[in-house]
Ligand SMILES: Nc1nc2c(ncn2[C@@H]2O[C@H](COP(=O)(O)OP(=O)(O)OP(=O)(O)O)[C@@H](O)[C@H]2O)c(=O)[nH]1
């Protein structure tokens with residue numbers, strides 16, 4: 001795993017190059033509150049060890065400390081993985097925290113994405129509101145909500161999750177233990193099917 | 207944790223990369239596939255160690271984000287370095303950037319691929 005280090009040219013893992021046949025790439029964003037399972041999902045499908053980069057973002061402390069109106073910079077880690085699909089397509093999965101203060105980071109990521117997997121922990125549903133608000137406010141990307149079934153978490157029917165989160169019409173909801181690769185692959189498949197459906201419907205939904 | 211100070215001083219990444227602006231930059235995304243041009247041409251002696259490390263790392267196809275991770279540099283800095291190297295002919299873009307939403311036929315191919323897992 002490539003972790004942050006001070007020496008840019010120091011020895012790290014050998015690069016895992018793509019097969020020479022791969023000449024196209026697509027990406028899916030994996031967002032959600034802290035600890036909701038983003039890294040777990042990406043790791044379950046990635047063909048390479050998880051990689052991460054750090055970006056410096058400027059955060060305006062909106063509403064928190066109006067009197068001082070400060071701006072500060074923070075370092076945010078972005079995890080990602082990769083899986084080759086078919087003969088010549090590289091699918092990248094970028095995981096970022098979804099809260100509003102990180103919007104600058106994923107704004108740059110959202111352009112050209114297939115869609116977004118929104119990870120949800122039903123024990124802390126309210127933490128997902130801000131993430132969904134940000135997505136609706138800033139993008140028109142197709143979403144799929146993934147309910148991570150942590151042990152001891154209450155189980156809810158997809159319909160209940162959909163109404164509790166007030167999801168846009170037609171947004172798929174899947175659930176499962178994301179440590180299992182088939183569940184993670186199912187989440188991706190569901191999102192891509194949804195994205196395709198939206199396209200062939202002539203992007204009717206505004 | 208941070209001994210390389212450019213993150214604390216954004217201006218330095220600009221200096222590191224020569225402070226030039228290039229249109230290539232706008233076409234580079236984290237998922238853009240890149241590959242070092244293998245034509246035996248050497249970087250000028252004035253090239254920095256980050257540039258050399260980038261070309262060395264990219265001797266096979268990698269996405270820009272992967273380059274950044276291996277080089278332990280921020281994506282934003284690697285965008286600038288890579289676009290310079292592309293404009294100078296040392297690095298090539300392997301994939302066409304997808305703008306807005308990926309086309310339906312591409313999505314279908316992705317789906318077919320995922321279903322094989
Ligand atoms: N029981 C159970 N545990 C899980 C599941 N998914 C993730 N976990 C665990 O939950 C913890 C947090 O998961 P991560 O994947 O690190 O979450 P994250 O969203 O990447 O967290 P941050 O990057 O810190 O925001 C880890 O200890 C995982 O092993 C799941 O489906 N079931």
Ligand SMILES: [Mg+2]
Nearest residue numbers: 038039079095
């Ligand atoms: Mg994580």
